[in-house]
Amino acid sequence: MNTKSNTTAAPSFDEWRRSKTALTRLECDLLLGLVTNLSRTQIVINADQLLDCAQLQHLQTLEHAISQGTPIAYLLGEKEFFGLNFNVNSAVLVPRPETELLVELALERITTGDKLLDAGTGSGAIAVAIAAKRPDVDVDASDNSALALEVARGNADKHGARVSFHQSDWFAVLQGRRWHLIVSNPPYIAADDPHLAELSAEPESALVAADRGIAALAHIIDQSPNFLYEKGWLLLEHGYDQAESVRGLMADRGFTGIKSVVDLGNIERVTLGQWYE
Numbered sequence: 001m002n003t004k005s006n007t008t009a010a011p012s013f014d015e016w017r018r019s020k021t022a023l024t025r026l027e028c029d030l031l032l033g034l035v036t037n038l039s040r041t042q043i044v045i046n047a048d049q050l051l052d053c054a055q056l057q058h059l060q061t062l063e064h065a066i067s068q069g070t071p072i073a074y075l076l077g078e079k080e081f082f083g084l085n086f087n088v089n090s091a092v093l094v095p096r097p098e099t100e101l102l103v104e105l106a107l108e109r110i111t112t113g114d115k116l117l118d119a120g121t122g123s124g125a126i127a128v129a130i131a132a133k134r135p136d137v138d139v140d141a142s143d144n145s146a147l148a149l150e151v152a153r154g155n156a157d158k159h160g161a162r163v164s165f166h167q168s169d170w171f172a173v174l175q176g177r178r179w180h181l182i183v184s185n186p187p188y189i190a191a192d193d194p195h196l197a198e199l200s201a202e203p204e205s206a207l208v209a210a211d212r213g214i215a216a217l218a219h220i221i222d223q224s225p226n227f228l229y230e231k232g233w234l235l236l237e238h239g240y241d242q243a244e245s246v247r248g249l250m251a252d253r254g255f256t257g258i259k260s261v262v263d264l265g266n267i268e269r270v271t272l273g274q275w276y277e
């Protein structure tokens with residue numbers, strides 16, 4: 001019997017990992033963890049353990065899905081954001097690291113007893129991260145998608161975060177309410193942006209906005225003064241080339257103290273302003 005061909009048929013964790021040049025080490029370990037049901041530490045410690053046939057087949061299916069554009073987070077069913085593990089599925093955008101900037105800027109402006117709204121919450125990442133960190137703040141979160149709200153509610157429960165959820169087309173069902181902070185990571189990509197091809201597995205309604213990607217941002221800027229307390233803050237994530245437009249829209253609407261803040265990639269990613277009646 002030829003032991004060499006056996007080895008080829010059943011690679012060790014480490015051998016499999018080294019053969020995957022298109023995946024990062026972390027991605028390999030996450031996939032190995034998924035097919036073996038082992039923790040990341042166990043994967044590292046047992047680098048010489050052999051993969052069985054079913055596990056290899058499972059890995060092949062996962063690699064195929066990734067090559068077709070499925071985010072690894074959907075395959076794993078989770079994604080880390082702001083130090084917390086969020087459940088995700090194809091009903092919600094995968095939380096992005098740059099959105100942590102929005103959370104940080106909101107946390108800098110929050111005080112005890114404040115009310116905060118996350119409009120278009122998706123997986124709930126922003127609202128839950130803030131509510132988990134600041135249980136002394138009242139957090140509301142809205143989304144138009146019932147499926148997204150299901151994911152977001154699950155994430156609030158998972159992290160013991162107190163968040164009130166509302167199914168709403170932006171502010172539609174929130175008339176009469178007021179908040180000290182309104183934060184949003186709305187869809188902001190133009191329908192003809194070539195970058196969208198890489199995001200085909202994620203919900204289009206969470207990514208694409210009319211008017212070259214600015215429509216949702218413009219709607220929130222226009223409406224939010226009706227829902228902000230005096231001196232309340234509006235904080236918006238936007239695309240890499242939208243900061244100037246967003247600052248202009250906020251200035252035209254009467255916001256003050258408007259500024260844009262760069263993300264880790266040195267791109268103006270969040271613009272904020274304060275509302276004085």
Ligand code: GLN
Binds near residue numbers: 186189206208
């Ligand atoms: N930042 C995301 C991306 O470019 C888009 C998120 C959004 O449209 N709100 O991949």
